[in-house]
Amino acid sequence: MAATAQSIIFHQYDISPFSEKVRVAFGIKSLEWYACDEPVIMPKPDLVALTGGYRKIPVMQIGADVYCDTQIILRELEKRFPSPTLFPGADKGLGWGTAMWTDRVFFQAAVAIIFGGGTPLADDAFIKDREQLTGRPFDIEGMKAASPMMAEQFRAQLGWLEEQLADGRKFLIGDEPGLADASAFYNLAFVRWTSPNGVKIIETFPGVLAWEKHVADIGHGKRQEISREEALDIAKAATSTEEAKADPGEPNGFKPGDAVTVMADDYGRDPVIGDLVSSSAQHIAIKRNDPRVGDVVVHFPRAGFLVMKS
Template sequence: MAEIILHHYPLSLFAEKIRRILAYKKVAWRSVEQPMMAPKPDLTPLTGGYRRIPVLQIGADVYCDTACIARRLEELRPEPACFPPRQAGLAAMIEDWADHRLTQQIVPPMVVELFPVLPPGLLEDRAAMTPALSKEAIFGAAPHALSQARRSLDRLESQLRDRPFLLGDAFSIADAACFHPIWFMKQSARLFAEVEARPALAAWFARVEGFGPGDVRPMTPAEALAIARASEPADVAGRESARGEELRPGDAVTIKADDYGPEESRGAIVRLSADEITIRRSDPALGEIAVHFPRAGYRINKQ
């Protein structure tokens, strides 16, 4: 199998979600560091426009959004499982809550805390993705967001009092999703004290952090692009569209996130399921690329 390549940057919350899964599964992977801000000239040729981090690359197959990435990793390395069969629905609901609500509670106070050391222009870059990420909006939201985050930390503390992981004895996607915003809090000793004040939560955090960095080796962006150029999409068969689906394989579509980030990816549908859509696009420098997205959280417009 082609190497697993993760395009990310060290301070990315959502990349940490995937890094925890890779470490837990003991999957060897290559690390390609991408810029925190646009432009991202070594990423968008792979995605066709999508610029959010992380992105997973396997040859000429490119996976966008951690929901899609996590499930592809589960297919490639089923054991140890991150999606417990008897609790798959519950795990997915916790994942969605953590990726959205919990993250939205933690990010504003953390950005205020880190503002003096953030790269110049970062908040202007994020404001171009959505007004909710402008400096004014974040600073205005921070006090209420922190008060809500405390309630969420209390709920996690309660859930973890009699078990090592959120769903029981084993790590799952629920833990990966709840870990990454709390990991972001560790960048501020003052705010991370909220975690340390909750003993079960603090012990769980140390347990997940203890997986370590995993089996990772660096790769340059140029090397990753060369691999895509030399490869053909491989993960494009099966999983046809469901009955009653308006979209069909072969349809030309645009895809973009429905919450933030106006950038679109364009291509022709090659695979469609209830949970995922795969488009095939041709890049002038790389050739044929298959780009995979989850259905949830993305607007798909037929051209």
């Protein structure tokens, strides 16, 4: 079945840890989606034609709406497909805070173990690409030196998961999986793909192992494949569904039609320039044009991103 302007097109690659977070969410919601595989390293001309410069993976596309960063991707999935929810039981929003922990502190501990322990991922091209992405040296020797200490940090954070699961619950919040599970799980998946030493640490936590299997058993929903060329053709033929809307609480007075620049606040700080369409405490959407895809609206979260007038 061919993808349409209503289809979920997921720009990813299979060993991307952040893509795994969203793939678990697809599984929780039993969604059908199209995998559009992107290169692991730059150049990514098809991706940046959609995003206006944002190069990180994953990116979700629905028609001419483009969602950058897992935070805004998952927020949009919850909005469009509210059941089953990513916030089961008593979780009405704490999962977002959990995700910020897993994306930064927990992830950095995993990265140090993986690259400090030696991995075939870290060839010269990958290292050069990640130095451009972060704006600083990708210091493999430093990670090797820090790896024993980061193993302690990784173990400590696994210990938090073990304590949460100590009452025998199936998932972190209770009987049903949600955002907290997808967010914590992808770090373990990344370690399992790349680091035998990290796996040894995971396997000292029986509660975590049982939970990890429950999450893995959810699967990834119904995956199909789509080429980058097809994805761009769909964007060009489609029209964004995002409506212009002013936010009365916007702290810096941004309003629809303003020319703004959006960029991440940690790494991959490639600026994306466009005209503001809508904003809120949790999102900003900007309209831009590219010869390959025409007019598209690119969506970003607010937490973890900077917005400036152009």
